[in-house]
Amino acid sequence: xxxxxxxxxxxxRRKSMVTLNDYGQYETAxxxxxxxxxxxxxxxxxxxxxxxxxxxxxxxxxxxxxAKAPHYLNxxxxxxxxxxxxxxxxxxxLANPNLKVIAESGDGCNYGExxxxxxxxxxxxxxxxxxxxxxxxxxxxxxxxxxxxxHGFTTKAQPSGYPSxxxxxxxxxxxxxxxxxxxxFTGMTDxxxxxxxxxxxxxxxxxxxxxxxxxxxNKTNTFxxxxxxxxxxxxxxxxxxxxxxxxxxYEWGEKIPLxxxxxxxxxxxxxxxxxxxxxxxxxxxTPIETLNEIIKQYR
Amino acid sequence: MNRERTINIVIGGEAGQGLVTVGxxxxxxxxxxxxxxxxxxxxxxxxxGGHNTFEIRTGTDEITAPQEKIDxxxxxxxxxxxxxAGLLGTGSxxxxxxxxxxSCKTCFHVPYKELANARSMNIAALGVVxxxxxxxxxxxxxxxxxxxxxxxxxxxEENRAALTKSYEWTKxxxxxxxxLPQAPKREGRLMMNGNDAVALGALAAGVKFxxxxxxxxxxxxxxxxxxxxxxxGLVVEQAEDEIAAINMAIGASFAGAxxxxxxxxxxxxxxxxAVSLSGMTETPIVIVMGxxxxxxxxxxxxxxxxxxxxxxxxxxGEFPRAVYAPGTVEECFWLTHRAxxxxxxxxxxxxxxxDQFLADTFRxxxxxxxxxxxxxxxGAPLDDIKTPYMRHRFTESGVSPRLLPGFTxxxxxxxxxxxxxxxxxxxxxxVRKLMVEKRLKKMKGMMKETVAPELAGVKKADLLFVSWGxxxxxxxxxxxxxxxxxxxxxxxxxxxxWPLVPEQFVSALEGAKRVVCVEGNASxxxxxxxxxxxxxxxxxxxxxxxxxxxxxxxxxRNIPPPL
Numbered sequence: 001x002x003x004x005x006x007x008x009x010x011x012x013r014r015k016s017m018v019t020l021n022d023y024g025q026y027e028t029a030x031x032x033x034x035x036x037x038x039x040x041x042x043x044x045x046x047x048x049x050x051x052x053x054x055x056x057x058x059x060x061x062x063x064x065x066x067a068k069a070p071h072y073l074n075x076x077x078x079x080x081x082x083x084x085x086x087x088x089x090x091x092x093x094l095a096n097p098n099l100k101v102i103a104e105s106g107d108g109c110n111y112g113e114x115x116x117x118x119x120x121x122x123x124x125x126x127x128x129x130x131x132x133x134x135x136x137x138x139x140x141x142x143x144x145x146x147x148x149x150x151h152g153f154t155t156k157a158q159p160s161g162y163p164s165x166x167x168x169x170x171x172x173x174x175x176x177x178x179x180x181x182x183x184x185f186t187g188m189t190d191x192x193x194x195x196x197x198x199x200x201x202x203x204x205x206x207x208x209x210x211x212x213x214x215x216x217x218n219k220t221n222t223f224x225x226x227x228x229x230x231x232x233x234x235x236x237x238x239x240x241x242x243x244x245x246x247x248x249x250y251e252w253g254e255k256i257p258l259x260x261x262x263x264x265x266x267x268x269x270x271x272x273x274x275x276x277x278x279x280x281x282x283x284x285x286t287p288i289e290t291l292n293e294i295i296k297q298y299r
Numbered sequence: 300m301n302r303e304r305t306i307n308i309v310i311g312g313e314a315g316q317g318l319v320t321v322g323x324x325x326x327x328x329x330x331x332x333x334x335x336x337x338x339x340x341x342x343x344x345x346x347x348g349g350h351n352t353f354e355i356r357t358g359t360d361e362i363t364a365p366q367e368k369i370d371x372x373x374x375x376x377x378x379x380x381x382x383x384a385g386l387l388g389t390g391s392x393x394x395x396x397x398x399x400x401x402s403c404k405t406c407f408h409v410p411y412k413e414l415a416n417a418r419s420m421n422i423a424a425l426g427v428v429x430x431x432x433x434x435x436x437x438x439x440x441x442x443x444x445x446x447x448x449x450x451x452x453x454x455x456e457e458n459r460a461a462l463t464k465s466y467e468w469t470k471x472x473x474x475x476x477x478x479l480p481q482a483p484k485r486e487g488r489l490m491m492n493g494n495d496a497v498a499l500g501a502l503a504a505g506v507k508f509x510x511x512x513x514x515x516x517x518x519x520x521x522x523x524x525x526x527x528x529x530x531x532g533l534v535v536e537q538a539e540d541e542i543a544a545i546n547m548a549i550g551a552s553f554a555g556a557x558x559x560x561x562x563x564x565x566x567x568x569x570x571x572x573a574v575s576l577s578g579m580t581e582t583p584i585v586i587v588m589g590x591x592x593x594x595x596x597x598x599x600x601x602x603x604x605x606x607x608x609x610x611x612x613x614x615x616g617e618f619p620r621a622v623y624a625p626g627t628v629e630e631c632f633w634l635t636h637r638a639x640x641x642x643x644x645x646x647x648x649x650x651x652x653x654d655q656f657l658a659d660t661f662r663x664x665x666x667x668x669x670x671x672x673x674x675x676x677x678g679a680p681l682d683d684i685k686t687p688y689m690r691h692r693f694t695e696s697g698v699s700p701r702l703l704p705g706f707t708x709x710x711x712x713x714x715x716x717x718x719x720x721x722x723x724x725x726x727x728x729x730v731r732k733l734m735v736e737k738r739l740k741k742m743k744g745m746m747k748e749t750v751a752p753e754l755a756g757v758k759k760a761d762l763l764f765v766s767w768g769x770x771x772x773x774x775x776x777x778x779x780x781x782x783x784x785x786x787x788x789x790x791x792x793x794x795x796x797w798p799l800v801p802e803q804f805v806s807a808l809e810g811a812k813r814v815v816c817v818e819g820n821a822s823x824x825x826x827x828x829x830x831x832x833x834x835x836x837x838x839x840x841x842x843x844x845x846x847x848x849x850x851x852x853x854x855x856r857n858i859p860p861p862l
Contacts, residue, residue: 001680004706055708060550063715071714071723076704078553079714079724080546081576087543091550091558092704094534095508099554099705120539275532281507282555282703285674286531291503292669294527298489299331 026072035212038186046196058099060089064140066106066133083113086121089128096280101128111147122178124269129199129206135214143217171249174262180206181262185230233259305358307366312375315347317421322353330490330663333482338661339365344599363772367852392476415461422458426465433478493631493657498523500635505674508551508558510536510544516655517561517589541569555677555703561587571613578618580713583642590654601846602655604819619742622650622797626771628662639675645741656848657769678703689720697740751803756789763811767793776851801833808835815839
């Protein structure tokens with residue numbers, strides 16, 4: 001019996017460059033005009049720009065309209081439980097650090113159901129990229145408030161207005177010194193693709209919070225609403241400056257900054273494990289001598 | 300079993316007094332001297348105070364169960380004497396500190412202050428008990444040195460002095476307690492508890508990823524694995540909660556690392572959604588369920604077998620699973636090893652059900668021949684792959700060859716939503732029907748590998764005990780005691796409780812005059828399972844749900860009067 005062995009992940013290994021065709025074209029279950037279309041396009045562009053082949057990438061997602069996105073491109077894909085994409089992605093990355101692991105899901109999945117995992121993944125600085133489709137509303141369950149909904153936002157579930165304050169994922173991530181924190185907007189696809197490319201290239205936890213309209217259920221934060229407010233961070237914004245990043249993280253309202261808000265280099269979670277330095281955990285049998293050595297302690 | 304040749308030692312006192320240390324050292328000394336042991340640890344959910352015991356039943360022959368009657372009580376507090384007074388016999392001895400001012404018929408007053416300083420009190424107690432049992436002083440000294448010599452070299456001398464003084468003092472002053480008979484020479488045996496054996500079984504099976512959130516009584520499985528992680532090349536992570544732990548493990552397993560989680564009732568309740576995820580995505584996962592009394596937080600440090608139905612039905616929807624329930628420490632080892640192979644072969648959740656008693660009970664076990672326990676290999680060999688590759692391809696057995704992502708150009712896709720053969724989300728209801736059937740088909744293959752229940756004794760017994768999991772030893776011991784009195788008793792023990800194969804055991808049930816189901820819960824969950832699967836109703840029961848393990852004496856006391 002021959003078991004497959006993994007080729008090392010090296011850039012430009014393939015003679016011909018990866019193209020958009022490698023990632024395919026699929027019919028989706030999304031509403032016409034949904035921000036997801038532009039986000040999917042940006043993700044594909046970023047993968048191509050990273051020259052990653054589909055089999056080198058593992059998408060992990062939760063549940064929601066956003067979580068379906070990886071179904072619509074060619075790559076390895078584990079579509080798990082609502083809110084649990086980050087633990088599953090963490091496990092997969094630890095099992096095989098050679099995989100480029102990208103967790104993609106919505107604001108409800110990552111910031112609501114999976115809030116504890118979001119915080120813990122930042123603390124670990126696990127080398128995965130998290131792309132959050134942030135449309136400030138629950139789409140799949142037809143229009144309830146999400147953690148990022150604005151205070152007072154009315155829905156059928158919150159007829160008197162959303163009573164909580166808005167969750168600020170960028171603020172939390174920067175406050176915790178997450179190693180890569182960025183925001184994009186689906187109305188600026190090329191800019192978004194470039195941010196995602198940088199996030200994928202970054203070694204450590206990278207967050208890309210993506211503002212996008214929900215054309216069906218969010219009549220407040222519409223395409224025009226975002227378009228009017230979103231602006232690219234000026235060239236002199238220094239993502240290494242934490243104080244400036246904190247200030248930027250809380251800029252929201254008339255002006256919403258886009259781009260790489262904060263970045264720092266620090267050891268990744270995987271760096272803590274000696275065993276991962278020599279590759280993946282897959283197929284690495286522990287020698288019987290080692291096992292016998294361990295059993296000896298019970299003599 | 301020759302019942303006269305066992306001695307039941309109970310060390311009792313407050314948490315923090317070091318009784319687990321003394322008990323552990325004594326257990327090790329007994330095992331190295333060739334004796335068998337059965338340890339029962341009884342403790343409260345607190346770090347200091349309260350009343351805890353470390354019980355060791357020991358003897359020359361194999362010992363399968365704890366015992367209630369006490370031969371040698373080491374009372375570190377007067378409260379211990381009061382609590383256990385009723386369990387002492389005329390030949391029993393109670394070892395107390397002379398300074399305790401205790402008075403009892405069985406008291407053996409030891410002037411510890413003259414024998415040791417405050418730091419070495421426990422070692423002095425160990426010296427007294429070792430001498431009473433007739434253990435070799437040099438052997439004890441060696442074990443004490445192994446445990447403390449490296450960590451606290453400064454105490455080595457005073458420990459040694461305390462040991463010798465107390466040993467000599469006891470030799471000179473004991474005239475009542477009869478020491479253990481000479482044990483046969485038994486080389487190379489190991490001393491471990493159920494959790495140690497589970498961890499070792501996992502290690503032998505090639506566990507590469509383990510995530511956990513601490514919860515009694517399962518915690519020490521993770522502590523063992525963490526202590527070996529560097530040496531054995533595995534990743535152990537304390538997750539933010541049990542939900543994260545199992546989702547991480549499933550993610551790791553999907554990517555090719557044999558993975559396990561261990562928890563107890565409340566933690567498992569959090570994991571349940573992911574059990575279903577494992578079933579749906581056909582991702583192998585081994586789940587160790589260390590039971591303790593529930594509902595809710597229950598009695599955190601006590602024992603019970605009340606989560607059988609919970610585990611059997613955990614996870615929404617229908618999907619196959621296997622549930623092992625080790626009856627001994629050795630079974631903890633090989634059934635955990637087997638669980639990994641079953642999980643990989645049938646691609647889904649496989650359970651190992653233990654409980655606090657089994658998790659904490661130390662035994663002497665013969666060394667494992669690891670060449671007989673090969674590591675599992677995640678994923679299918681290339682020879683089994685048909686193109687185009689589809690992760691959930693329909694097959695006769697229901698098992699689809701599993702590729703690992705990133706190892707070939709084939710894309711590995713799976714979904715917690717109902718999916719097509721290639722793993723993509725679908726609402727095609729004809730595919731849905733086929734997928735349900737595909738998953739359930741795997742049960743047939745699993746049933747071919749079900750560990751048959753063990754029938755000990757004649758098929759047409761007057762009395763047949765039925766049991767599962769950790770109660771095995773007590774049931775066997777109780778049956779032996781009744782047989783010794785001339786009764787015609789057999790036992791039928793299940794170390795795998797799902798899937799059941801009725802042909803393996805129904806005739807044994809039907810052949811017995813009386814069938815009594817012995818289990819550690821209040822409603823008779825296993826008896827109910829047997830009835831559901833076979834139609835055979837077990838009408839008589841011995842049940843325990845006060846948090847203590849089922850002992851042979853408990854069984855004999857509680858056998859219902861003949862109908």
